[in-house]
Amino acid sequence: NAGVTQTPKFQVLKTGQSMTLQCAQDMNHNSMYWYRQDPGMGLRLIYYSASEGTTDKGEVPNGYNVSRLNKREFSLRLESAAPSQTSVYFCASRGYKGSDYGYTFGSGTRLTVV
């Protein structure tokens, strides 16, 4: 029972390089999300996908693109990385956990842009 799996766990990029963060969930959830976490800022929504075939911008979408490849997979792409994108990135899917409803998060990708 893996839940939400993110790869890679760590990445260092040079300014201007591109990369794709991968996310997959095995809980048959419809909705998936990408958040970034910065000290003192909490979790900020980058993009989300309410269902397969749809994507929408969140609070901080600039500099990112996403692809909902199928129901299981939701990727985040940085086309031209900037130091301001140094952060911890979390993918999540939304559904029930026991009697409560909310997100199941992956373990995160720690990205450093130099």
Added chain:
Amino acid sequence: QQQVKQSPQSLIVQKGGISIINCAYENTAFDYFPWYQQFPGKGPALLIAIRPDVSEKKEGRFTISFNKSAKQFSLHIMDSQPGDSATYFCAARLYNFNKFYFGSGTKLNVKP
């Protein structure tokens, strides 16, 4: 503009004490309020949640208190243990948009 305001930013509690973390919101369209617990190097994990038609929900040592008129809710950790040391986030769901907004987090340190 932060939709959900969380305090304190950090909290130190002795083992066996009560930890209290507070959150406030303005948007009356929020309809669901979960709390998440995050250990270092891990993703946040859903801890407990409450709907606004209920004033209190308890699960083991964790209790959410909800004050709809004041637009505030809080997490109480009774008999706090060193293993509870983590960062806690409150959140609120905007029903029509099915989005969750998070507080800025509280780092809890329970001293043995």
